[in-house]
Amino acid sequence: MSRILVVDDEPQLLRALKINLHARRYSVLTAATGAEALDLAGRQMPEAVLLDLGLPDLDGMDIIRGLRAWSPVPIIVISGRGSALEKVRALDAGADDYLTKPFVMAELLARLRAVLRRPPTGQPPPKAVIGVHEIDVGAATVTGPDGPVRLTPTEWRILTLLLAHPGLLVPGRDILREVWGPEQQAHSNYLRVYFSGLRRKLEPDPARPRHLVTEPGLGYRFEP
Known part of the structure; x- marks a missing residue:
């Protein structure tokens, strides 16, 4: 419906x-x-x-x-x-x-x-690049200069949600609802923890992220 x-x-x-x-x-x-x-x-x-x-x-x-x-x-x-x-x-x-x-x-x-x-535009692309890492969404693999990078199932769900909306703000409450369910929309601390982990694994400089960007008080954005 x-x-x-x-x-x-x-x-x-x-x-x-x-x-x-x-x-x-x-x-x-x-x-x-x-x-x-x-x-x-x-x-x-x-x-x-x-x-x-x-x-x-x-x-x-x-x-x-x-x-x-x-x-x-x-x-x-x-x-x-x-x-x-x-x-x-x-x-x-x-x-x-x-x-x-x-x-x-x-x-x-x-x-x-x-x-x-119309076909949905909110689907992640089959492949993407974050810095020096190649993302194969279909195969659920990340490959960097030193070989495979392991993401947890939750990290994958967050990442594919962002990849589906390149350049667009994804509100934090929407990520919480999609990944953890509607009853968890107030737990923004979940996002801080998981984004910190994703940046350590994927960003060239996790302290100054270029691709997994925080919009303070609003949400997150994937910048190709």
């Missing part, structure tokens, strides 16, 4: 979308403000976002950019702004599709099915 985040400050439209999506067996999250939308997206990890641009607190373009800073989730804009310029701005900011209000529900659902059919 795909989880869809619907962001709109019109209660009637929000209710209509929720009913129609539930009828087609989607799981639905709803938000009436930009702040609520970004919070839900970070905690619930939807498979797609339906986003109105005219929200009371944040401009929709800023929400698109905020999501794109760390997530490849498909974004379909549903907006009363119908000008070509607005569409170009939204698509350039990172939206995947744009539908002008009022719209036919069947068309919105068809566009949603289309973005959900």
Whole structure:
């Protein structure tokens, strides 16, 4: 069951979308403000976002950019702004599709099915390089100048999660949820310990990491 985040400050439209999506067996999250939308997206990890641009607190373009800073989730804009310029701005900011209000529900659902059919972009590449180390994800091996480097299963899970999002911020709470489960999202000390180990094994200078980078208070980033 795909989880869809619907962001709109019109209660009637929000209710209509929720009913129609539930009828087609989607799981639905709803938000009436930009702040609520970004919070839900970070905690619930939807498979797609339906986003109105005219929200009371944040401009929709800023929400698109905020999501794109760390997530490849498909974004379909549903907006009363119908000008070509607005569409170009939204698509350039990172939206995947744009539908002008009022719209036919069947068309919105068809566009949603289309973005959900796309191959996921959050898969780690089959091979990667970190400094002088070659990573073979399929074979689960790391090879350095002195031969194989052993990673623990937990280190592997963290590393492949970062490799799947090169150059993008991965929030610490998302790593904790994916690796240890939702009940462990507050245990940021886990991350400090495991990233220290990964850097000792993979970074040329663990004290000054170039590839496994910490964004203080936010999360971590893999820089190729």
